Amino acid sequence: MGSELSMGARVEITKKYAREYARASKKARGRLLDEVVAVTGWSRDNARRRLAAAARPGPRPVAKPRKPRPRKFSYDATKVLQRVWAFSGAQCGKYLAVAMADLLDALERHGELVPGKDRYSPVVRAELLAMSPATIDRYLAPAKETDPLRGIAATRPSPLLRSSITVRKAGDEVENVPGFFEGDTVAHCGPTLKGEFCRTLNLTDMNTGWTFTRSIRNNAHVHILAGLTLAAETIPYEITGLDFDNGSEFINYDVIDWAADRKIFFTRSRPYKKNDQATIESKNNHLVRRYGFYWRYDNPDALMVLNRLWPVVNDRMNYFTPTKKPIGWKTDSVGRRTRVYDEPKTPFQRLLDAGVLSPVQQRELLEHRDSLNPAELARRIQSLQDRLTAIAKRATLDLEASLATPPPDTTRGVKLRRAG
Structure with a gap:
């Protein structure tokens, strides 16, 4: 009978028996094997191999590509x-x-x-x-694109005054009113910290997210004080507190005296604890590094362009860029503790909601906000960034190439056969 069946028919018969064969006991498998041999005419060993192969799961059928859903928006x-x-x-x-x-x-x-x-x-x-x-x-x-460039940390601990300054840790509550700022400097050093290069002083309000940015020649206290004084004059409300890392540019008698004269509360973070200053560390990345890049700026032209760039960027960040604030904790469905954030608002809107501005100040800031053209801000930022790149890109890449470690000489110690 088996010899009268086509190969396709034998395969189909084997498939029908294969599922039952895979689940059957040893005795039942012998009976099924006898039936397959009788029907197909195969040898017992061949029938056993065919049944085992047919019982194995084959490749899943290729799913047909899902038809894309129609676009909701034009x-x-x-x-x-x-x-x-x-x-x-x-x-x-x-x-x-x-x-x-x-x-x-x-x-x-x-x-x-x-x-x-x-x-x-x-x-x-x-x-x-x-x-x-x-x-x-x-x-x-x-x-959307990403920027692969990265920078170098330039914080150097100060041996002075550390024990006399209050330490503020991550999670410590700050007053629920505008005026308490975290601050830091960002080094525009390129691939090396050697020599003199520009720094950018960056301040951000813990309550509103309001930012102030200013580039300085170096970290000398006279330049730091000039930047802080300009911040106090430019920020449209009173600075009540400052929190810095342990860098010597901030932890010194000149800056401490400056803050004391203005009755500004002064704190510092713990050494090597970046989370103590998570807000300003985030601003360093998506404000200073994003808009100022990672080139090395070490000449007056670059410093001038940086200080033309930051007021434009600050206007964009303060008036048109929403931020969100952590407001508590919750436990998710699997018991993990997660942060809870409020609804995003611009720093300007948060400042209005705080009620610390006089009617005259509110009117002036609203008029300034209405005078800002986001498209013109974008064009000015792009123009200034192009100028920075023209000034510093080639010099930075040349410096990076000169600092690159040459590859090892792999021929040393290897005996070469002399020619001829």
Whole structure:
């Protein structure tokens, strides 16, 4: 009978028996094997191999590619979103969704977005305002890039006054009013800390997220004091406290006396504990390093361009870039302790909500906010960044090449056969 069956029929019969054969007991397998041999005409060993092979799971069928779901928002809205994202300083979706209305109002007010021109319309505006943070990130994914460059830590501990300054640890509560600032300096040293190079003094308010940035020639106390004095004159409300790391540029008698004369509470973080200054460390990265890059700036031209750049960046960060603040802790579904954050707001909005400004100050800051054109800020930032790159890129890369360790001489100690 077996010889009368085609090979395809034998294979199909084997498949039907294979599942039962795999689950059967030893005695039952013998009976099934006899049946397969009788039907197919195969030898017993061949039938056993065929049944075992058919019982093994084969490769899963290739799933058909899922048909992409139709786009909820129009192509015009996507193109305008890319422009708004670029003008905002490449904010993530969570923050851009919060700032979208203010950005659109400002861009319309300054004629950068005009209904009926360059794909913008009331319908597109409604689409942009309706986009969720996740949708914004998904639509912007092709346009996003990362910067692979990295810097060098330049903090050097101070042997003076450390025991006389209050230590502030990560998790310590600060007053729930604006005025307490974390501060740090960022070294624009390029690939080496040797020689003199510019530093950037960076301050951020723990309550509102308000930022102040200023570049200085070096870390000498006269330059640090000049930067702090300018901060006290520029920030639109009173500085009540300053928290620095243990660097000698801050922990010295001149800076301590300056703070004491202004009745500014002075604290420091613990050595080697970056989390004690998590807020300013974050600002160092996504403000100073993001906008000022990692080139080496060691001449007056670079210093001048940096100090033209920071006021523009500070306006973008303070008036158009939302931030979020930790407000407590919670336990998730598996028992892990996680941070709870408030709803994102711009530092300017947080400052208004705090109620520390006089009516005159509020009016002046609102007028200043309304005078800012996000698109013009973006163009000025790009122009100044191009100037910084032209000044410092080639010199930084040449310096990096000169410091590179030459490869080892692999021919030393190897005997070479003489020619001829």
